[in-house]
Amino acid sequence: MSAAPALAVEDLCVEFRTRSGVVKVLDQVGFSIAKGETVALVGESGSGKSVTAFAVMGILDAAGRVTSGTAMFGGSDLLALPERELAELRGRELSMIFQNPRTALNPIRRVGEQIADVLVRHGGATRAKAPALAIEMLKKVRIPDPERRAKAYPFELSGGMCQRVMIAIAIACRPSLLIADEPTTGLDVTTQAVIMDLIAELAREIGTATLFITHDLTLAAEYCDRIIVMHAGHVVESAPSATLFSAARHPYSARLLAATPGESGALASLASIPGSLPDLRRADLPSCRYSERCERRLDACAEPLPRTAVGEAHIVACRNPL
Amino acid sequence: MLGQILSRLATAVPSVIGVVIVTFMLTRLLPGDPAAYFAGLAATPQAIAEIRGKLGLDKSLPEQFIVYVGDLLSGNLGTSLSTGQPVVTEIATRLPASAELTLVALIVSAGIAIPLGVLAAVKQGSWIDHLCRVVTTAGVSLPVFFTGLLFAYVFYYLLQIAPAPTGRLDIFVSPPTHITGFYLIDSALTGNGEAFWGSLRQLALPASAMAIFSLAPLARMTRGSMLSVLGSDFIRTARASGLAPRTVVFTYAFRNAVLPVITTLGMVFSFLLGANVLVETVFAWPGIGLYAVNALITSDYAPVQGFVLTMAVLYITLNLIIDVVYGLVDPRVRLDT
Numbered sequence A: 001m002s003a004a005p006a007l008a009v010e011d012l013c014v015e016f017r018t019r020s021g022v023v024k025v026l027d028q029v030g031f032s033i034a035k036g037e038t039v040a041l042v043g044e045s046g047s048g049k050s051v052t053a054f055a056v057m058g059i060l061d062a063a064g065r066v067t068s069g070t071a072m073f074g075g076s077d078l079l080a081l082p083e084r085e086l087a088e089l090r091g092r093e094l095s096m097i098f099q100n101p102r103t104a105l106n107p108i109r110r111v112g113e114q115i116a117d118v119l120v121r122h123g124g125a126t127r128a129k130a131p132a133l134a135i136e137m138l139k140k141v142r143i144p145d146p147e148r149r150a151k152a153y154p155f156e157l158s159g160g161m162c163q164r165v166m167i168a169i170a171i172a173c174r175p176s177l178l179i180a181d182e183p184t185t186g187l188d189v190t191t192q193a194v195i196m197d198l199i200a201e202l203a204r205e206i207g208t209a210t211l212f213i214t215h216d217l218t219l220a221a222e223y224c225d226r227i228i229v230m231h232a233g234h235v236v237e238s239a240p241s242a243t244l245f246s247a248a249r250h251p252y253s254a255r256l257l258a259a260t261p262g263e264s265g266a267l268a269s270l271a272s273i274p275g276s277l278p279d280l281r282r283a284d285l286p287s288c289r290y291s292e293r294c295e296r297r298l299d300a301c302a303e304p305l306p307r308t309a310v311g312e313a314h315i316v317a318c319r320n321p322l
Numbered sequence B: 001m002l003g004q005i006l007s008r009l010a011t012a013v014p015s016v017i018g019v020v021i022v023t024f025m026l027t028r029l030l031p032g033d034p035a036a037y038f039a040g041l042a043a044t045p046q047a048i049a050e051i052r053g054k055l056g057l058d059k060s061l062p063e064q065f066i067v068y069v070g071d072l073l074s075g076n077l078g079t080s081l082s083t084g085q086p087v088v089t090e091i092a093t094r095l096p097a098s099a100e101l102t103l104v105a106l107i108v109s110a111g112i113a114i115p116l117g118v119l120a121a122v123k124q125g126s127w128i129d130h131l132c133r134v135v136t137t138a139g140v141s142l143p144v145f146f147t148g149l150l151f152a153y154v155f156y157y158l159l160q161i162a163p164a165p166t167g168r169l170d171i172f173v174s175p176p177t178h179i180t181g182f183y184l185i186d187s188a189l190t191g192n193g194e195a196f197w198g199s200l201r202q203l204a205l206p207a208s209a210m211a212i213f214s215l216a217p218l219a220r221m222t223r224g225s226m227l228s229v230l231g232s233d234f235i236r237t238a239r240a241s242g243l244a245p246r247t248v249v250f251t252y253a254f255r256n257a258v259l260p261v262i263t264t265l266g267m268v269f270s271f272l273l274g275a276n277v278l279v280e281t282v283f284a285w286p287g288i289g290l291y292a293v294n295a296l297i298t299s300d301y302a303p304v305q306g307f308v309l310t311m312a313v314l315y316i317t318l319n320l321i322i323d324v325v326y327g328l329v330d331p332r333v334r335l336d337t
Ligand SMILES: Nc1ncnc2c1ncn2[C@@H]1O[C@H](COP(=O)(O)OP(=O)(O)OP(=O)(O)O)[C@@H](O)[C@H]1O
Pocket: A016, A017, A018, A023, A025, A043, A044, A045, A046, A047, A048, A049, A050, A051, A052, A061, A063, A064, A215, A280
């Protein structure tokens, strides 16, 4: 890892106010991404992956609130920046690709215009020159017949096409950090691979660091240098992809790996993870939020969560690791 | 686009035919015998029969209908028995009065309700949101004729700051040269300041009464629609792209949120067309609503028929305009049809 990471998140805590009380969705989340590195953020549904991304981007819902933490990015703390300055960075220095490309695009605006909006906003082009540049971007994400497609509305394009447009919007200003939140969910398998290859290739070309959010460990291992495992708003393990696959140390990571169909694809070997995520509204949440599902639990697990370095770039938050 | 408008027009044909039949039946089924009414209390049965013959009422219903349709096709809506004027002429001179009143009310109301709803949604929970809530709750509980009467009582009778509720213009002010029939437009076009100011003053109370009535549904729909759009995925994308708040709220959110508002606008407009009848009565407004009410009281068929027909055509035209505007804003509708 190089000296200054592209993004360093520390001690990030996020709460949501809901009708049924305050939900402590993220608790002391910490991770970092080196410049140009591709890192995966994995975990089952509801573990707080998207919320982590939204908090870093400063686009949490009104009900959500960052209660502590820092997110250092290019010398400034994203969580402390005034909204105006953060908005300057969004779309230019850090951008995001969303799940479900069909709803992520404005349904009544031509896709070319949507790309142009971002270029114009960040001084990438004048209003007059932006349409031509938008077509360039469409060409870059390999949309056939870009001149015509620029004039299309999202509903006239396939899901894969929409995701390409989304990618074009995200990389239009050559960001130094790209967050891709389950960019291939909802696309068919062949399109998934094509989209992943496209993101990886473009990220390499412009040298952007990528945070790739997924619950597909196989996909994560294939495209990412490192994998961060989240569970119920905690980062439980962070390791280079190969290390995680060969020697996962956190019981949850191990379960997650066991639940992933391997190369053999034998469904019989598919183990499911016992229990479910704890209710995060509880006042008596244990310090280790996995402990109630964990068969390796010790009495010591009630003490504050440790963060142990167990190998090179390998950190695990467990008192009784494998 | 043009082809779409034409095909949409074609779908309006059955509605028009239906309206023609209904208006015909309606006036024939209304209680009261116009022949007896016009012959007067002291009339002999022969005199009544004579008048009935003159009005064509002694023919069978199908025969009467054929005559009626023939007249309609030649642009003849009959003659009012009480005023002796052709209905077409009277409606043509009275329609601009009603249209001006309704449109001013609608513009005022949309001009307040839409910004109010947008701001309430953008600044959810702020004082403007509370104001919006008050407006939408108060507005629905006030019927138009009540607000109209209250306004006339307070502003004319008590405070004496409004002119007498007697029509479009004070009798001492001469109406502007007829161009469109809309006094505000005509007086502005001819540079007639006195008539402009005078008609504006006369419009103020009835138009406000109607505007207040339509404020509530418009503001509520705008706020609700904006809130749901602001929570959608593509707004998150727009914010994630760092787009300026102005662009996010107007270019991205509002243009999407305005679609159901357009539909509500059409509904409100047709409510207002109906409410006209009451407001015109309260303010002695020489529009088609008052005309219809007077005709109805005297069992005068032709004006009632003409009124219902005019309203129906207005209503159909309005819906057509709404569809076209909707299609202009929403590209998905354009292709679907
Ligand atoms: N607006 C909100 N209000 C209340 N709770 C929320 C809100 N948004 C997210 N949460 C809660 O935060 C937790 C984490 O949600 P998040 O969307 O980050 O999960 P995720 O890991 O991205 O899951 P998925 O794989 O399904 O996308 C969930 O328990 C969810 O209920």
